[in-house]
Amino acid sequence: MTHKIDRRSFLTKTAIGGAATAAAATLAAPAIAQELPTLRWRLTSGFPNNLDTIYGGAVVMAEALSKITEGRFQIQVFQAGELVPGAQALDAVKGGTVEIAHTCGYYFTGKNPAFAIGSTIPFGLNARQQNAWLYHGGGNELYDEFLADYGVVGKPGGGTGAQMGGWFRKEINSVADLKGIKMRIAGVAGEVMSRLGVVPQQLPGGDIYPALERGTIDAAEWVGPYDDERLGFYQIAPYYYYPAYWEGGLTIHFYINKGQYEALPEPYKVALDTACKAANINMQALYDVKNTTAIRSLVGKGVQLRPLPRDVMDAAYKATFELYEEYNASNPAWAKIYPAWKKFRDESFEWFRVAEYSYDSYVYTAQASGK
Template sequence: MSKTLDRRRFLSGGAMAGAAAAATALATPAVAQSLPNVRWRLTSGFPNNLDTIYGGAVVMANAVRAITGGKFDIQVFQAGEIVPGPQAIDAVKANTVEITHTCGYYFTGKDPTFAIGSTIPFGLNGRLQNAWLYHGGGNEAYDEFLADYGVTGRPGGGTGAQMGGWYRKEINSLADLSGLKMRIAGVAGEVMSRLGVVPQQLPGGDIYPALERGTIDAAEWVGPYDDEKLGFHQIAPYYYYPAFWEGGLTIHFYINRDQYAGLPDEYKAALDTACKAANINMQALYDVKNKDAIRSLVSKGTQLRPLPRDVLDAAYKTSFELYEEYGQRYPAWAKIYPGWKKFRDEGFEWFRVAEYTYDSYNFAMQASGN
C-alpha cells in the first residue's frame, strides 16, 4: 500500500471522526454536557395499579428525564417498596429517599397544618386550590411550615371534588353515622369522629379486604375511576356524594430541602416545570376517566345518593369549630389559616358571580334534555 493512499485514508477517517464529534456537540448543548448526573429515588404514597394517581410521579420523572437528556433521573417506587406510606415524610427528611409523592393530610398526626396545603373539609375547589398555591401565597406559606420537617413542597396532582364514599347501608340522616366504622383520613377523620363515626386510616390497597370482612362499614378513596378499579361496588352498593372533605385535593411532591438546594439551577427549573405538568395532567385525566367510570358503575347497580343535608350542615359547623381549635393549639395553623380563609371567602364570592351561574344553567339545561 502506498504512503499516499495511507495518508488519504487517515485524513478521510479523521474527517469523519471530527464530523461525528461535531454533530454530537451540536446535538447536546455545551451547558448540558457540563451538568452532573443525578440519581434520585421517589417513594409514592400509592400502589402502582392506581395508574392515574400513582402515575403523577411517573409523568413528573419522565419529564425531568426528557428535559435534562437523561442526566437527572428519578426512579419511582410504589408505596411500601422502600418505606410504608405513613413514613414517607420522615424518609425524605432523613434522606433515605430524596422525594415522595403523597397527600399532606396523611401526616396530620404530626400537625394538622400538613392538610391545609392539600385539602381540608369545605375548602377550596380545584381551580381555587391552584390559584392559592401558585399565586395566592399558599406555596410560600406551606413551604415555610414544611421547612421544620426538612422538606420543600411542589403541587403534583389534582383530583377535583371527590366522592363521599361507599356504604353498606343507606345514610338517611345524621343519626345513621353513629358508630359507623369508616376508612377516612386526616382532618376529615376528626370531623367525622365528632359526628359519631369511628374513623380508620387505611392505605388504598387495604380498603377492599377490610370492607369485605366487615372490619369497616364504609370507605372513601377518590372517585369513580379509582373506586371502580378497587372494586368497592362489589361489596357496598351505596355511593354518596360529595366528599365535603376533599373539594379540590392537591397531591404534593415533598423534596428533601438540602437535596433540592444542591441541584443546579437548570435541574431545579426542570423539576419545578415537571411538577406543574404532573399537577395539570392528573386533573385532566381524572376528568376524562371519571365521566366514563360513573356511568359504568351505575350500569353495574351502584346506587348514587347525595349526602343528607343535616350531615353536611353538622359537618360544616364542626369543621370550622375545629379550625378555631387548631388555631389555639398549633402555631403553624394559626399563621396560615387566616390568609387561607380570606382567600377562600373572596374566591367563593367571585366564583358565585360567573362560574356558578354559568355551570348551574348549563347543568340544568343538559339534565332537562336540552
C-alpha cells in the same frame, strides 16, 4: 478610494470564519452540558401502582424531567411499600432514604394538622381555586415555611377534583345514621366525622377492600369513580354518596428533601418545577375523563348513587369551622397558614359565585332537563 477585494481570499476567510463559528457551537454544547451533574434520585409513592392515575403522576413527572434534562436528571419511581410503607414516605425523605416522595399531605396530620392545608381540608377550595392559591395566592410559600421544620419542600403534583363521599353498607338518611359507623377516612376529615358519631379509620388504598370485606369497617372513601371501581368497593357496599365535603379539590404533593433541592443547579430546579406542574395538570385532566366513563359503568352495575343528606352537610360544616378555630387557638403552625387561606377562600368564593357558579348552574340544569 476603492479597494479591490480578492474574491477567492474573501470566500476562504468566510469559510474559515463559518467553520470556526460552527466548531465553537459544537464545542459549546458539550461544555455547557458538562457543567450540569448527572443525578439519579429515588422517589417513593404513597400509592400502589395498580392505581395508575394517582400513582402515575410521579411517572409523568419523572419522564418529563428526564426529557427536559436530556437524561441527566433522572428519578426512579417506587410504589408504596417497595422501599418504605406509604405512611413513612415523609420520614424517608427527611432522613435521606429517598430524595423525593409523592403523596398526600393529610396523611401526616398525626404529626400536625397543618399538613392537610396544602392538600385539602373540609369545605375548602375547589380544584381551580386550589391551584390559584398554591401557585399565585401565597399558599405554597406558606406551606413551604411550615414544611421546612420537617426538612422538606413541597411542589403541587396532581389533582383529583371534587371527590366522592364514599361507600356505605347501609343507607344514610340523617346524621343519626352515622353514629358508630367505622369508616376509612383520612386526615382532618376524620376528626370532623368523629364529631358526627363516626369512628374514623386511616387505611392505605390497598387495605380498604379487605377491611370492607371482613367487616372491619362499614364504610370507606377513596377518590372517585375510576379508582373506586378498580378497587371493587361496589361489590360490598352498594350505597355511593357524594360529595366528599372534605375533598373539594385535593392536591397531591411532591415532597423533596430540602438540602437536596437547594443543592440543585438552577436549571434543574426549573426543570423539576416544570415537570411537577405538568404532572399536576395532567392528573386532573385524566381523572375528569376517566371518572366520566366510570360513573356510568358503576350505575350500570347497580350502584345506588345518593347525595349526603343536608343535615349531615350542615352538621359537618358547623363542626369543621369550630375545629378550625380550635386549631387556630392551639396550633401555631396552623395559625400561620389558616387566616390567609380563609381570606383567600372567602374572596375566591365571592368571585366564583358571579360567573363560574352561574354558568355551571344554568348549563347543568339545562342539560339535565333534556335541552
